[in-house]
Amino acid sequence: MAQMNLLQAINSALVTAMTEDEKVMVFGEDVGHFGGVFRATSNLQQKFGKGRCFNTPLTEQGIIGFANGLASHGSVPVAEIQFSDYIFPAFDQIVNETAKWRYRSGGQFTCGTLTIRTPYGGGIAGGHYHSQSPEAFFAHIPGMKIVIPRNPKQAKGLLLASIRDDNPVLFMEPKKLYRAAVGDVPETDYELPLGKADLVKEGTDITLLAWGAQVEIIEKAAAMAEEIGVSCEVIDLQSILPWDVETICESVCKTGRLLINHEAPLTGGFASEIAATVQERCFLYLESPIARVCGLDTPYPLAHEKEYMPDHLKTFEAIKRTMDY
CATH class of the missing domain: 3.40.50.970 (Thiamin diphosphate (ThDP)-binding fold, Pyr/PP domains)
Incomplete structure (x- = not known):
């Protein structure tokens, strides 16, 4: 190492x-x-x-x-x-x-x-x-x-x-x-599987899903949620195409809730595809609507970058709304 x-x-x-x-x-x-x-x-x-x-x-x-x-x-x-x-x-x-x-x-x-x-x-x-x-x-x-x-x-x-x-x-x-x-x-030669999500943290109340830099964001939000008694399952999708439908649906069937976080704008973002697939497969297990915490539907703003970003605070508020539904 x-x-x-x-x-x-x-x-x-x-x-x-x-x-x-x-x-x-x-x-x-x-x-x-x-x-x-x-x-x-x-x-x-x-x-x-x-x-x-x-x-x-x-x-x-x-x-x-x-x-x-x-x-x-x-x-x-x-x-x-x-x-x-x-x-x-x-x-x-x-x-x-x-x-x-x-x-x-x-x-x-x-x-x-x-x-x-x-x-x-x-x-x-x-x-x-x-x-x-x-x-x-x-x-x-x-x-x-x-x-x-x-x-x-x-x-x-x-x-x-x-x-x-x-x-x-x-x-x-x-x-x-x-x-x-x-x-x-590892300094040696190794590979990780493509098309397979990574279970970062197990939980029972809500599934939090992200990829890339946003995984750290949902981990921070999960830590805040733990302080108010909400157990979050954290998953890194890793591969967008193909994406690991089975792992995500298995988690949602367990927790009954899903929040998807990505940095791209909300409209037409990949969270939409995930949400559509999960509701089709897990509809009877869902306890609340699938939540999306995403970038804004604007060109990326330099002066308002912090306001644009789907940060841990926005994610935490969405967790609370989903749990209170």
């Missing part, structure tokens, strides 16, 4: 993958000698050469188009989009090419070896072009996976599993936690 922050864990995963498989290559804007804007790819070019870690032009559509071509010809590309806010010029490539090539070709060619890394979310005073959480856009695309870690141990294990998975993966990293999340991480 070694103490790492989230950035160091991601870097460790990339070193491990590139050492184990010479077909793995990393590229994106400033990822080479500079190590990327957050330094997640530091020293990779020095270790593996400019042929396997290199800078690209400032064109997200070009980065993903190039990555699709590499993946379809047997390479294992790990493409970085510098901020998830900038992924939209590549939306067509991801939606219509990355996710569909295996289906379109009847399995003759595929982009299954492609992993797209991108930081997402707020909490760093980045304003409306550096703070968005666009995971729900991509959850609508059959043919790919979406993975979001919450701590360094998860980040390394899930990233290694994503790189080696036989499907294209969008790996979204909560930038708020890059240096704030620190923990013990």
Whole structure:
């Protein structure tokens, strides 16, 4: 074990993958000698050469188009989009090419070896072009996976599993936690399962569900709720696509209540999909309506970031409303 922050864990995963498989290559804007804007790819070019870690032009559509071509010809590309806010010029490539090539070709060619890394979310005073959480856009695309870690141990294990998975993966990293999340991480090679939620804390009265940086928020709210006698079950979804329906429904059938917290705006957020599925499967077990504590339906506001964020206080108030229903 070694103490790492989230950035160091991601870097460790990339070193491990590139050492184990010479077909793995990393590229994106400033990822080479500079190590990327957050330094997640530091020293990779020095270790593996400019042929396997290199800078690209400032064109997200070009980065993903190039990555699709590499993946379809047997390479294992790990493409970085510098901020998830900038992924939209590549939306067509991801939606219509990355996710569909295996289906379109009847399995003759595929982009299954492609992993797209991108930081997402707020909490760093980045304003409306550096703070968005666009995971729900991509959850609508059959043919790919979406993975979001919450701590360094998860980040390394899930990233290694994503790189080696036989499907294209969008790996979204909560930038708020890059240096704030620190923990013990195995220095050895290991993987964590994709598509499986993580039971963080067991409880009996209400299920709290989140992913990425928001897991810490619901943990804080759960601690406040415990002080007034409410036992909270805390779950980290980890994978948005596919998501672990069985674990969530099993928990809700036990507690009878569900609160979903995510940083993206309320309308059309992934909490809506979860809520619809849970009410369909667990309707007779529910003791109250499913609660959603989410970002506001506004562009991400720099001056009012604290008001926008679905923090532990908003979550605690929602827990009390749900319990009192």
